[in-house]
């Protein structure tokens with residue numbers, strides 16, 4: 174009997190134990206699955222081009238991909254790495270004062286400011302790529318690697334069919350010896366980081382070679398300073414795009430250029446594509462002044478009689494970015510005189526009629542009708558010659574096809590599905606802007622022709638080719654092609670995303686797409702989906718990449734802050750006040766040596782709109798004026814960037830104030846001197862504003878208060894500061910100690926691998 178009891182007790186214990194083990198194994202498996210998912214969806218794509226992998230598995234990945242620095246391949250060129258690269262200027266909280274475990278616990282509350290004084294003073298260095306003339310080290314190292322396809326084809330394998338484009342030119346070049354350097358690998362100490370001197374004479378080191386038009390050069394000098402030299406991505410674009418642009422093209426040529434410009438945030442990609450584009454437009458305009466302009470090629474969408482017939486389109490994912498880009502382009506054109514139009518309303522002249530419409534719209538919004546896109550019809554453009562139009566793909570499509578063009582399609586589809594006719598039931602609304610019914614003309618006439626389009630830039634290409642945007646983007650590209658007389662397969666016949674159910678018959682091999690215009694893509698991150706799309710449909714596309722792609726800018730510090738365990742909003746408030754206390758005590762602000770000068774601005778990223786609002790309200794109640802902006806905010810509906818005033822970098826001569834107006838403070842590189850109780854010094858937003866926007870240097874802190882969804886998102890959010898060689902700090906909040914800290918530690922590890930050295 175006792176034996177049986179002991180046995181029963183032991184078996185119960187065992188089953189309890191195994192149940193426990195089972196539970197803990199399951200939870201570990203779930204965790205492992207989650208981190209694997211995170212790794213494959215976020216980290217892996219980011220690492221595809223990462224040169225310095227911080228552990229053995231990443232090194233193996235690199236080797237497998239034949240990432241050989243110091244060589245060029247068929248259609249990839251990576252800019253030389255500056256010799257200054259070995260200097261440490263960016264750290265994963267490298268200041269021991271701020272990183273030590275002891276300090277983490279008290280990090281969430283302000284303590285001694287002196288620690289930060291030292292950090293700022295010690296880390297006061299600019300990356301060489303933004304140094305002024307005379308202090309510039311020669312960029313000397315080259316590396317290459319074909320990030321996706323070369324692995325299959327073998328190093329040096331040719332891409333495309335050996336056409337007359339850059340591939341062939343590259344092919345004939347000798348490559349330099351690979352040189353793998355990884356400071357994080359034990360066998361390489363920091364001191365063993367050597368950057369081989371190589372011949373980089375073929376990369377332009379000045380904006381004057383190849384020669385820029387004098388008018389363009391002087392405006393550029395006004396913008397970025399007289400001694401500024403090209404960043405690595407700009408050197409590459411000057412070399413490849415400018416030379417190509419000089420050759421000129423006609424619509425019947427099959428030699429249209431296709432380039433991807435990939436470089437870290439704030440590295441000057443806008444100038445990298447704007448200079449060759451604007452110069453080419455001006456040169457062809459001058460050439461056609463002596464000989465008559467080529468007539469638009471007739472096509473279904475050519476619309477030679479339409480009001481607008483631009484020669485270049487710049488596509489951006491948000492209206493805010495479109496407005497800033499158009500303002501930026503305008504500031505380069507004060508002397509060269511090309512006409513740039515932003516498809517959003519802010520850049521159009523104010524007229525009585527339009528003002529009336531705007532008032533009507535405001536009334537409409539306030540009465541509950543919604544227009545999420547904040548788009549307004551622009552009227553009366555006839556006779557207005559436009560060279561460049563900037564806008565979101567959807568807005569541009571509307572200008573081509575007329576507002577509401579997609580409504581009919583949806584109705585027809587619905588009809589088929591439901592067997593109803595329009596008269597039997599009201600048409601279903603597909604997008605928010607269609608709710609504009611009743612506010613003037615919602616289905617307007619097409620106003621833009623595409624036959625003259627010789628350049629298309631897709632800014633933030635990874636977004637515009639992601640599943641949310643790809644259909645619209647590719648529809649627009651297909652429309653331009655057919656307007657120019659060269660039909661390409663429609664997006665629906667060549668879907669990018671795999672279909673949910675497996676196809677019953679094997680899909681035919683995809684046909685590469687050759688657009689009849691210069692096609693430029695830019696991005697700071699190349700996810701695997703974009704890479705494979707480009708491999709499939711644009712095998713001849715030339716990839717130009719900077720050596721620090723997929724890293725945080727070198728001037729960006731990273732700091733981790735642990736929640737106190739109390740009110741998180743209060744923790745954030747304390748950290749903001751600490752930043753300002755540091756500003757005041759450090760007297761770091763040029764021209765404000767008394768320490769009573771302006772306070773820097775803080776940009777806070779949350780994951781959800783509700784959190785944005787909650788935090789905004791909390792700070793407002795505590796006397797911290799702020800702008801809380803999410804996709805649904807009222808501010809966005811006004812059709813201008815004024816809601817970002819003071820936060821975006823302003824350019825002195827921006828036309829019509831479209832690109833933000835913090836001109837004075839931007840010139841000084843400082844915040845405004847006003848009191849944060851009276852003027853907003855804090856902006857709270859979601860990833861909406863994480864893409865492409867060039868924030869003012871007065872934003873020296875970006876706070877990431879929610880766990881980043883993936884590392885791509887993190888790179889873009891963090892990259893709103895530390896731009897153009899300015900110092901910046903990204904502050905990542907999380908639970909850094911004790912139970913439940915695993916997530917934050919994981920994020921910290923991943924972020925650490927993005928730190929540039």
Ligand SMILES: Nc1ncnc2c1ncn2[C@@H]1O[C@H](COP(=O)(O)OP(=O)(O)OP(=O)(O)O)[C@@H](O)[C@H]1O
Pocket residue numbers: 303396397401402403404407436437438439440441442443444696697822864865866867892896897
């Ligand atoms: N060669 C240069 N020297 C100094 N400043 C520069 C240079 N090139 C660009 N800049 C400045 O750098 C800032 C960032 O440029 P830009 O917005 O084009 O970066 P980006 O690479 O497009 O960033 P993101 O990936 O975030 O869109 C701008 O204010 C621009 O005026």
